[in-house]
Amino acid sequence: MARHNIRKVNSELNDLVKSLEDLQYYKEVHEGAFDGSAPTMTSSAAQTAEKAVETTQEDLLENAQSGGFADDETELGSDDDSGDPEVEITPEVQTQISQIRSAKKQVDDVTENIEGQLKSKREKWSTKVSAAEELQKILGGQNKDFSRTLNHMHQLLTRELMDSSGSASNFVSQWNKAVNNWEKHQSLQSFDDFQEKHDLSDSTVEDVKTLSQSQQLTLADVSLETVEEMKRVDELESAVELSL
Structure with a gap:
């Protein structure tokens, strides 16, 4: 057994x-x-x-x-x-x-x-x-x-x-x-949502992504259109700094 x-x-x-x-x-x-x-x-x-x-x-x-x-x-x-x-x-x-x-x-x-x-x-x-x-x-x-x-x-x-x-x-x-x-924060869920809400161009979004990677941008690197788009979005205007 x-x-x-x-x-x-x-x-x-x-x-x-x-x-x-x-x-x-x-x-x-x-x-x-x-x-x-x-x-x-x-x-x-x-x-x-x-x-x-x-x-x-x-x-x-x-x-x-x-x-x-x-x-x-x-x-x-x-x-x-x-x-x-x-x-x-x-x-x-x-x-x-x-x-x-x-x-x-x-x-x-x-x-x-x-x-x-x-x-x-x-x-x-x-x-x-x-x-x-x-x-x-x-x-x-x-x-x-x-x-x-x-x-x-x-x-x-x-x-x-x-x-x-x-x-x-x-x-x-x-x-x-x-x-x-x-x-409750749909526009903050991704770059695509943020871009759609604020009607941003692709070039502006690419510049934003560059900044998110801790890379510097100067005014010579961006177009006037991009600068204007950044200025009309409160979140970007207060967050983005461009070097002269």
């Missing part, structure tokens, strides 16, 4: 519980913050895991063979060569262990799918936030409220989104609040 270490069995149960908690976190964030849809196998994987988790250490002990131990093995404190207590268990318990491992694989597969979708969302939003931060840089961060929103979104995307040890409901609440503020 095969031997299975009770500590190992409990460790596998704990791993399954952790996998299930991870799935629940990513699913809630995916649906609540990014309007995502969970994979079709999510419900069945979660149900299988929850059923397997019901197996407790007491269940294992109850199913252990009462007469299958040597005298020194029947005591709870007896150790094998590795220092861990061992128990000889029935084929039924071995089946439970296989079910635990199978359930964990199902949960992990679904979680990996959702994680992939979240990483894609993170990449897209990071690109958008970076574009807005670049524009804020040339404007000298004049809109303090929007600058704070961008900093917060950057932190949520880089530090908190993929941290399943955090609170999913808290992340969803903070992210949705940040997105609401983001949507």
